[in-house]
Amino acid sequence: MQRIVRPQWWRDGVYRGVAVRVHLARHDIGAVFGFLKERGFSWSAIATATGLGASRVSEIASGRRIVTDYAVLERIAEGLNIPRHYMGLALDEQARHHRQDSPSDQARSLAPIDHRELLGVVASIAVGAIPADVQRWLPSSQEIVVPAIVGRDEVATVRAVTAFHRRLDAAAGGGRCLQSARGYVAWATQLLQMKCADAVAADLRAALAELHNLVGWVAHDLDDHDMARRHLTQSLVLARQTDSLPLLANTLYRLGRVSLHQEQPAEALQLFGLGQLAAQQAGCHASVAILHANTAWAYALLGADHQVVDSLTRARGELEQADLDTAPAWTHFALTEADVHGISAVVYSALARHPEHVRYVDRAAEHSHQAVRLRQPQDRRSYIFDTISVATASILAGDLATAGEYGMKAVGLMADGMRSARVNDRLNALWELAARQADREPALAALGSRIAELQAV
Structure with a gap:
């Protein structure tokens, strides 16, 4: 007997204690398929309706595969008569x-x-x-x-x-x-x-x-x-x-990060300063901390070591006053020790690249290793950045074998499905630093070849 999808299911249905509308909004297609299974639909029937194939439907339902492609979401909505705006x-x-x-x-x-x-x-x-x-x-x-x-x-x-x-x-x-x-x-x-x-x-x-x-x-x-x-x-x-003052602070922080990425630290400092006004007016310690930490990065690019140390100290002080329960959701990443170490590693590495400030390389190495140790699996891009930080600090410290090891690890993680130009850019910056030493360490020479292969794909 052919099963029929009833329109009210999508409006009023509940699956595992959660409204189906919520599952649809979250694009939790595995839950949607499980909901239909409870109503007598086989995986084959769902596959026929959506055009996905029974094995793929089974993988989605079990959580072994998630649906992110816009075209596939459209096909599911059309095949199962789901109102498109629900998704x-x-x-x-x-x-x-x-x-x-x-x-x-x-x-x-x-x-x-x-x-x-x-x-x-x-x-x-x-x-x-x-x-x-x-x-x-x-x-x-x-x-x-x-x-x-x-x-x-x-x-x-x-x-x-x-x-x-x-x-x-x-x-x-x-x-x-x-x-x-x-x-x-x-x-x-x-x-x-x-x-x-x-x-x-x-x-x-x-x-x-x-x-x-x-x-x-x-x-x-x-x-x-x-x-x-x-x-x-x-x-x-x-x-x-x-x-929304916290969101103003967040957006100004991100605009500043764009400027930092394009090597415009003076412009970034202006944007971070505007963000600080909003964050302080909102009384948001976490936002203030993030802006101080990134201000330190801008000063590091300028080679201003006293301002770097001061900004990082201020950031740590603000984080100690931040409350996870009241801090805006966007700031939560910065409240972890992994991210505190991660941003500190980037800042001190940038500072140590100035010959007159190479003494800060030990701090860069310490923070980068701690970040790698503490980073959670779901923060995969940040973990790649951390491994690049270890490699960068190791080159600056003259530990070329460790640099080659972590550089190759970063390339391997990038090759495993990461699609980020920022990661590519940081790998290029790493190779720019490593190329001068590649004739002294085979692992570094291999790193250059792997980066070239990765970016040629």
């Missing part, structure tokens, strides 16, 4: 358009950003004055059909989509989730035009600000810095409109 999916025609136009193609249609001019725009927003022509600094979005009335469920979907993509980005890099996340931004942006209660509208703007913040960070991870700045500036506008 934050655009309508068919727009979704096809989204898949066909790559993010880089869409970004090229916008005029390049003059980030020096943008700095003035950002400063205006940070202090409460949104410029009249701000639109030209923001990302473009396509028309998407959405529900006529927006409620708490749609806001919850935006937040769940953001959390899901943030986890995926940390585990596998921006290349695994940028296109998908931008599709949800287009959908969520259109929700702002729909009818909703004032309180829902405010929550929606805050949730969308976090989603734009995520997309900006993911774009940064892929070295698309214009796209990163556009989405982060949009996040800044929405955060200012909702008076």
Whole structure:
């Protein structure tokens, strides 16, 4: 007998004590398949409806495989008659358009950003004055059909989509989730035009600000810095409109990190300073700590050792006062000892690359080894950064064998599914340092070959 999916299941159903709507918003497709199994569907029946194949359905249901691809999520929604907006999916025609136009193609249609001019725009927003022509600094979005009335469920979907993509980005890099996340931004942006209660509208703007913040960070991870700045500036506008000071601090921190990555420490210091104003006004010790730590990084690139030590000391002091229960979710990564050691390793390595400050290499080595020891498996990209930090400090200290060992470990982790331009950039920086010593250590010579092979793929 052919099984029929009943529409009310997706609206009112419960699986393992959690509403099916919540599972759909989280893209927990394994739970969705388990829910159908309880209603008499076989894996083969689900496979027929979705076109996925019975073995793949079984793997998804058991948790051995997760679904992240936008096209596959669309196929599941269509095959199982799931209302697309329950999963934050655009309508068919727009979704096809989204898949066909790559993010880089869409970004090229916008005029390049003059980030020096943008700095003035950002400063205006940070202090409460949104410029009249701000639109030209923001990302473009396509028309998407959405529900006529927006409620708490749609806001919850935006937040769940953001959390899901943030986890995926940390585990596998921006290349695994940028296109998908931008599709949800287009959908969520259109929700702002729909009818909703004032309180829902405010929550929606805050949730969308976090989603734009995520997309900006993911774009940064892929070295698309214009796209990163556009989405982060949009996040800044929405955060200012909702008076979300912690999110303002977060976004200014991320804008500063983009500048750091592009070796513009003076610009980064200005952005971190603006972020400090918001973080201190919010009374958020964790945010203040993160901004102090990254300020130290900017000073390290400038070779200002006294300011580096002072900023890291201030960061540690603020972290000691931070409360995990009240700190914003985005700051939680910085409250771990692994990340404290990780950022300290990066800062001291950057400082030790100045010949007059090479004495700080011992601190860089100590912090990097501690970070590797403490880092959790789900923070895979950060773990790769930590291994690169060990290799970098080891080269600066003259321990070439250890440098080769950890450099090769970083390359191996990168090759195992990590899609991050930032990791590639740091590997290149490592090789730039290692190349001078490669003739003295076979492991370093092999490292150069492996990096070249990896980046040629």
